[in-house]
Amino acid sequence: MASRDLINEMRQRIDALTAHDAQRDSALHDAETDSGGPAAPSPASSSEGSDDSEGPSTPVFRRLLMTVSRRERSVLDVRARLLDAGYGEAEVEEALARAVSAGVLDDARFADVLTRSRLAQGRGVAGIQRELERNGIDVSCLPDWPAAYLEDEAGETERAFELLRRHPPRARNLRDAAYRKLVGKGFSSDAACSAARRWAEERERVER
Template identity: 45%
Template sequence: MVYITKETLEKWYKDSQNSRVDKITEHSDFMSSSNEPKCENEAFKKIERLVKVRDRSVAEVTMRLEKDSYSSECIHSAVQRALRCGYLDDVRFADVLIRSRLRARKGLAGIVSELKRHGINPEVQLPNFPDAYLSLFPSQKDSAIALLCKKPPKSKNKLQAAYAKLVRSGYSSSLASEAAREWYKTQE
């Protein structure tokens, strides 16, 4: 058994209090020294949280960080770090978006406009666009007709409703009119 004297306890208590004060001052010095790395780390953590939910484009993440009032330098450095880590990749994002929209029988014109809203120019950034993707899926015309067969319009003027449905789904007007006419012939 070890006995501890009153003087030893007081000494340990004073030493522990001094170390706590030192840690507090170190922490406050760290917090006030450089705000920029802290800002970059917070923005990067925000990007990590956003990308955990679903893949996002660089433009979408940048707009979100601007909305959350991060500085432009902070946003730029955090986005560059996310690009280096592979969290953000516009080519990967575009590839997944195109495949999912084509699988959902959306039109190519609508897909291209959605990509451009995300700051991606598919003709420039994606090799062999759109041929590489259209070869994997049925033709746009067949896809449009299949969409109308699966969910036919419920209207008095079926031809006009079919055309409108296809245009809303992102098909070009010429393709929509051709597919709507062909579908309408099978309905008679």
């Protein structure tokens, strides 16, 4: 599924949660109006044993929805943002659990979107893996990663070579500069070495 489709699906989930919140608030308001005062919570809406105990109406959950409304984020990233915003650890964990249950947060989906995006940007697998790990995602737990995104090591080398063709480095020692550029972009040392050698040899032939 394309990243735009995934984002649209995520926004639909957020809209559904927001609509649920609006309906519940409206029902509570009507009950208060009819009774002349705040309505007593029913067993289904009480905090004991209810999934609504950390519903969209809570400030921390509303902040979570705003945080993920524009792009996919990892659970670790959202947790850090909510804690930095001053919310308590317990309420943050409850909000995260609800978001994961509702499909608003999904580390596997985040990993898929990030991997495809970084590959399209010409990044290497090693760099993508480091970025995923910084987001608390163990790539060994992802199904067939990175083989699901790459045909083989030759494909990684070919992408590195094409990157050098599009954005060649400028230095006295072209091969070393090309290698450093590719490693900096997250390509493995083997892929960077092969691509840099091939690209430098091609440049030498052209300039003769």
